Amino acid sequence: MREITREAHSCWHQAVVLYTKPFNTFIVIYKSLLNSTHLYIHLLNYFILMQLTNDGDLHNIVLNAPIGICILDAATLVSEIVNDKFLEVAGKPYDAIAGKFYWDSFAEARCYYEAALNSVVEDGKPYYANEVELMLIRHGKEEMVFVTFVYSPIKNKKGKVTKVAVWVLENTMQVVARKKIEAAEQQARESLKTVRNMVLQAPVAMCLLIGPNHTVEVANELMIEIWGKKGVAITGKPMFEFLPEAEEQGFYQLLGSVYKTGETFHANELPIDLVRHDRVESLYLDFVYEAYKGADDTILGVFVVATNVTEQLLARRKLEENTIELQAINEEVVATNEELAAVNEELAFANVELAEAQARITRNERLFRSIAVNMPNSVVIVIDKNHRYVIVEGDLMDKLGYDRRDYEGKHPTEIGQTERYEASKHLYDRMMAGEKFSVERKAATGENYIVHFVPLKNEHNEVDAGLVMVIDITDIKQAEEKSAKLAAIVESSDDAIVSKTLESVITSWNDAAERMFGYTAGEIIGETIYKLIPPERQDEEPQILARLKTGERVEHFETQRLTKDGRLLDVSLTISPIKDKQGNIIGLSKIARDITEKKLDEARKNDFIGMVSHELKTPLTSLNAIVQVVNAKLKNSEDAFLAVAMERANMQVKRMTAMINGFLNISRLEAGKIHVKKEPFNLGHLLHEIVDETRLIASSHAISLVENGTVEINADRDKISSVISNLISNAVKYSPNGKRIEIKYHNRGDDVVVSVKDEGFGITPSDVDKIFDRYYRVETNDTMHISGFGIGLYLSAEIIKRHDGEIWAESERGKGSIFYFSLPLSS
Numbered sequence: 001m002r003e004i005t006r007e008a009h010s011c012w013h014q015a016v017v018l019y020t021k022p023f024n025t026f027i028v029i030y031k032s033l034l035n036s037t038h039l040y041i042h043l044l045n046y047f048i049l050m051q052l053t054n055d056g057d058l059h060n061i062v063l064n065a066p067i068g069i070c071i072l073d074a075a076t077l078v079s080e081i082v083n084d085k086f087l088e089v090a091g092k093p094y095d096a097i098a099g100k101f102y103w104d105s106f107a108e109a110r111c112y113y114e115a116a117l118n119s120v121v122e123d124g125k126p127y128y129a130n131e132v133e134l135m136l137i138r139h140g141k142e143e144m145v146f147v148t149f150v151y152s153p154i155k156n157k158k159g160k161v162t163k164v165a166v167w168v169l170e171n172t173m174q175v176v177a178r179k180k181i182e183a184a185e186q187q188a189r190e191s192l193k194t195v196r197n198m199v200l201q202a203p204v205a206m207c208l209l210i211g212p213n214h215t216v217e218v219a220n221e222l223m224i225e226i227w228g229k230k231g232v233a234i235t236g237k238p239m240f241e242f243l244p245e246a247e248e249q250g251f252y253q254l255l256g257s258v259y260k261t262g263e264t265f266h267a268n269e270l271p272i273d274l275v276r277h278d279r280v281e282s283l284y285l286d287f288v289y290e291a292y293k294g295a296d297d298t299i300l301g302v303f304v305v306a307t308n309v310t311e312q313l314l315a316r317r318k319l320e321e322n323t324i325e326l327q328a329i330n331e332e333v334v335a336t337n338e339e340l341a342a343v344n345e346e347l348a349f350a351n352v353e354l355a356e357a358q359a360r361i362t363r364n365e366r367l368f369r370s371i372a373v374n375m376p377n378s379v380v381i382v383i384d385k386n387h388r389y390v391i392v393e394g395d396l397m398d399k400l401g402y403d404r405r406d407y408e409g410k411h412p413t414e415i416g417q418t419e420r421y422e423a424s425k426h427l428y429d430r431m432m433a434g435e436k437f438s439v440e441r442k443a444a445t446g447e448n449y450i451v452h453f454v455p456l457k458n459e460h461n462e463v464d465a466g467l468v469m470v471i472d473i474t475d476i477k478q479a480e481e482k483s484a485k486l487a488a489i490v491e492s493s494d495d496a497i498v499s500k501t502l503e504s505v506i507t508s509w510n511d512a513a514e515r516m517f518g519y520t521a522g523e524i525i526g527e528t529i530y531k532l533i534p535p536e537r538q539d540e541e542p543q544i545l546a547r548l549k550t551g552e553r554v555e556h557f558e559t560q561r562l563t564k565d566g567r568l569l570d571v572s573l574t575i576s577p578i579k580d581k582q583g584n585i586i587g588l589s590k591i592a593r594d595i596t597e598k599k600l601d602e603a604r605k606n607d608f609i610g611m612v613s614h615e616l617k618t619p620l621t622s623l624n625a626i627v628q629v630v631n632a633k634l635k636n637s638e639d640a641f642l643a644v645a646m647e648r649a650n651m652q653v654k655r656m657t658a659m660i661n662g663f664l665n666i667s668r669l670e671a672g673k674i675h676v677k678k679e680p681f682n683l684g685h686l687l688h689e690i691v692d693e694t695r696l697i698a699s700s701h702a703i704s705l706v707e708n709g710t711v712e713i714n715a716d717r718d719k720i721s722s723v724i725s726n727l728i729s730n731a732v733k734y735s736p737n738g739k740r741i742e743i744k745y746h747n748r749g750d751d752v753v754v755s756v757k758d759e760g761f762g763i764t765p766s767d768v769d770k771i772f773d774r775y776y777r778v779e780t781n782d783t784m785h786i787s788g789f790g791i792g793l794y795l796s797a798e799i800i801k802r803h804d805g806e807i808w809a810e811s812e813r814g815k816g817s818i819f820y821f822s823l824p825l826s827s
């Protein structure tokens, strides 16, 4: 029983239950023990022998036994008891067995087992046939079955075999199943073998893990290498036993899930830390977990196929890093390139600067040469320390017929100038010693030269070249001589000759000036010219200056100047601008002539004219009265000659009257005796009157008045009348007969302008301003036969001036003139 109990413990999950009636108890017999027929039979035999004493009980046990039992009479081998189970196994009806000679019932097996049965009877030892294959005729058909049977002797108390119990159990199903299993197992073993071989020979790391613990069935070298477990006994061991670190990293679950679900798991570049050869190493694996299934598709284990991609990955990482590095390098390269570009730019810039510098040098050299070439009347020579010509330039070269190319780079002695060189050598030496000096030379041909010797220093302040500048100063010398002569003339002149700046500062003063004004040159040079101008005439100077600044000369300007001792001198000034070569006015020269004497003469002449005019006026008035009376009387006379003669006499008397009035007016004017008596009158009416009157005496010209409304002015009617008459009579006088004369007046708001236009001879521009001067007359072929004294315009100008008006003329020679005067309207 101990044995049974032990067996039962290990396989308790499958059992059959036997009910033992005598003990009224169940006996549990484990199914798996059914194969262990010996035990089973022992057990039954035990029951039979030990417990069951009567046939009835035996009978019942047999009938109810879960295995086939047939009790034979030992002597006859006739079946006494047979249970259903036996019949079932035998495949025969009850009648074919019960009460029958056993071998009749099983003729098909007699030859195999008769002897055995007989020996049981004889020897009293049971015969066991375990899972024997037997051909049975069951239900009339031959059937191959597997049975386990026992011929078990049942002995009486004396030990004699009285009965034989045939215990039979059909195992066909089990055997077939087992055989199948065995075959399958065999097959599995075979396939496992194949699998093992496959695994071992796989070119990739591979292993087969069996069961839920993932026991290593087989693992190839590559796999062991990945695990780092070379030389470690791993076959038959659960994987995580020797790879606990992998378990921790989740591989247990992975494997477990594949084992459970059968679903293949792929992983790429899965990182795993493994203790390989006692060192933790990080690996990257590509691997596949695939279920390993048995013949019936049950999952037996898991294939692991792994590829160590660590190196590739690291290589790739490296590559990526390298790529990144490369990118970084690229960036650096780009940056470097940029820098390089910048440097290049700088370089280019430097080059440009260099080029510019070179260009500058070239330009400078060219400039230097150009300066040298263009320096008038000169030769510029640069020599080096050894007196070799470096540069020879200048217009004198050309003048003298030398070519600089003969000189440059050569020593004077190499070009046949030994003699001249010997003469100049000591001068070159002086220059090279650092002395700067000049010498003057007069050539045999008469030219004067000045030679400047200039030492040229380098950046170390050492003289390493010399500049020899030869300048032809013949002209300057001559000019100097000329100006010396001129100075002598100026000095010996009787007229005061004074020069001054545009700011009126006296710069030169000749002897005559000293004699005239009393100041010595030393006293007056540097002083202002205003010192010589009387206070009431101080504004003359700016006017003169203004005229001179336009380049005009002021000639015979009669005025008064002060002497050192306060006397007033009548002087005639001729002032001309002093210009430089470019024509810029840089100063003024003033020639003053003392005309005090001349003035006195004039005054005496004026007095005389005044006196004579005055004296003439009385008889002329009488004459005029007589002519008038005679004229009136002759009006109805038949003597035409007398009438005409008297008319002419009348005209001549009028002219003479006008002339004498003029002279008288002049003397009055100069004596300050002319007075303006202003009264309001209509200018248009006055013009009308005068025009009408003139038409009477000057029918030779077409005189017209352009009416232009009423202009009331406040002026001296007689004097304005004489101005207008004078302008009209001049227009008549200085234009050929038949020409038109046009008189206009125009109200400009502030003033009124009267103009008298003729188509006469005209006046040249240089004379236009002078015609208003006293006694000024224009002497041309056209006018030389026209009588006059040059006082009409002078008087007119004086009258207009006294009315605060202006008088001027516009004229073109040969075309005619327009005389204008303006009078303010406010006064």
Ligand code: ADP
Pocket: 730, 731, 732, 734, 735, 758, 760, 761, 762, 763, 771, 776, 777, 778, 779, 783, 787, 788, 789, 790, 791, 792, 793, 794, 817
């Ligand atoms: P006179 O006519 O007596 O010479 P004026 O003072 O009237 O004196 O004139 C001065 C000079 O001006 C004249 O000699 C003449 O040369 C010139 N002149 C004056 N009026 C005219 C004119 N309308 N056309 C041309 N020349 C004139």
